[in-house]
Amino acid sequence: MLQWSSPSFANTVMSEETPLTLHAFPRAILHIDGDAFFASCEQSRNPHLQGKPVITGKERGIVASMSYEAKARGVTRGMRLFEVKRLCPDAVILPSDYETYSLLSVRLFAIVRRYTPEVEEYSIDECFADLTGLRRPLRLSYQQMAERIKHALDAELGFTFSVGLAPNKVIAKIASKWQKPSGLTVIPGYGIHQFLKDVPVGKVWGIGPQTAALLEKHGMRTALQFARKSEVWVKKLLTKPFYDIWQELNGRYVLPLVTVEKTSYQSIQKWKTFTPPSRDRDFVLAQLSKNIENACLKARKYRLAARGAIVSLKTQQFLVRGIEVKFSRATAFPHDILHVIQPAFAQLFQSDEEYRATGVVLLRLEEDTMRQLELFEDTLKIEKFSRVYQAMDHLREQFGKHTVFLGSSYLAHRFAQHLGARGDAPERTGRLFKGETKRKRLAIPMFMGEVR
């Protein structure tokens, strides 16, 4: 056979049917992945959209998520919407309703937590769950648990999920992807090799195009060929993260679930595009001011304060220019930051340019203890500000975001973020009950469309 000509393949051919491990589930890890999550959230709440190509991301101008009907027509993620219209003229293009998607995401995790407290919320529509040791208390096999969880998710959220059960995260990822949509794939340790022989090495979670190219140079095209490489070789040629993946491909459990929720951030970023683009200095500054207010709001929520920031402007030609600004003390007050960034903004803003987006990144965040005031600082003023912002945060908590904002952000609040088709608000915001406001709605997903 052809493979004999390449000595590194010889081993592989002979042991094609040899299991990588003899264990079934030393650990039982479940990976759960929502099928076309955002588009499914939309379809499941509106019968008018069922069976149709549905696309979300109208406000971004590109496809954020597409239903399987749209996928079948060749629509891909990230595609520009005008291309979608050409390819699929009957596509229903919707603005993202992140509020609803988040409500359903929280439900996804809550349902999985009925079975096990060990859940890693990997992204808005994906999670890992550790089921190890639950067979006796639940009187169920691992496969039955996976079936129950999938059934509960499908029935209670109204659309389908793909589920993979395996001895570790890397294999569980392969399992959940194996059959989509609505698949349930079980890969016990002794069965891993049968799946890996059909998985290209670059499709393994964590192996990027660079590493895939390197492995291919060494004659490995499939994940199985990589898994069969000797430990010594892998350790010598590759870095730790890839050694970990190699171990997991061999059925070992080395990548733990990250089950603690994120309560602190290294940096906080707020970017917002606006349409139409603008040359108006005050308007662009107001957009930046709004971003700074939002970033600070988030920082205060996690009791953090920043020691610096990068402010950036993006032109209509998609050129981004940014300047880093250092603060004399850590702060989470937009007042302080707006004051300090004025010279940077003056330097960035060119009156002959048209701008389409502004952004801010708060840097070097630290816990906001408010104790290490420097000697000559105006303690009284800081104290006063912190009371003002406490009151503002309180108002926002009660009446919704942007109930009160700085005068410097006013121009950015006067109109919707996007004028024209991109500015269409999600349907939910136009369907309010008495007692709900534009700023504050019930935290229950709403069925859409006509109710006859």
Added chain:
Amino acid sequence: MDPIQRLQPLIQFYRGRRRMPSVRELARLWGFRSQNAADKLARHLIARGFLAKDTTGKLLPSRFFYEVRILGTVEAGFPSPAEEELGDTMDLDEFLIKNKEATYMLKVTGDSMKDAGILPGDMVLVERGVEPHDGDIVIAHIDHAWTLKYLRKRGRKVWLEPANKRYKPIFPTEELKIAAVVIAVIRKYRDE
């Protein structure tokens, strides 16, 4: 100090971090030096239903940790002199919603259920994934729209019945797709 006041720092902690404190953090929150003291108070609160714990002994939030404000009608959770009795009461969320993850709402647009007291503009709470019974009001999809009707079952025959003489019952020709079962109808009259 009454139990509700004792809970305040815990509630704040829970809202801020989305998890319950450990015993060590509990001691810090209550300003105790001893973790033993914190544990004792926690157990006392658990016994009275102000706190809960799971099978591994970790703290769980009780109903006092959730805001009733979600439904925007009553303000609950104020300190009461009869706090011992509060363990046997429930808030409006608990009363209306049995399975939080499966409950959805919708706004009625038609009048086909008006004789059942469901009018245009009403909020209807529905639950997905439950078995619909004869006589339930259900939300089904017919001709690419939601329809709200009584479900009737006689032997193998299944049909949908409106509560308005001007509409006719619907006898499905294909499989009847029932999305959810109605749990409650809410109509708010005043908002001040």
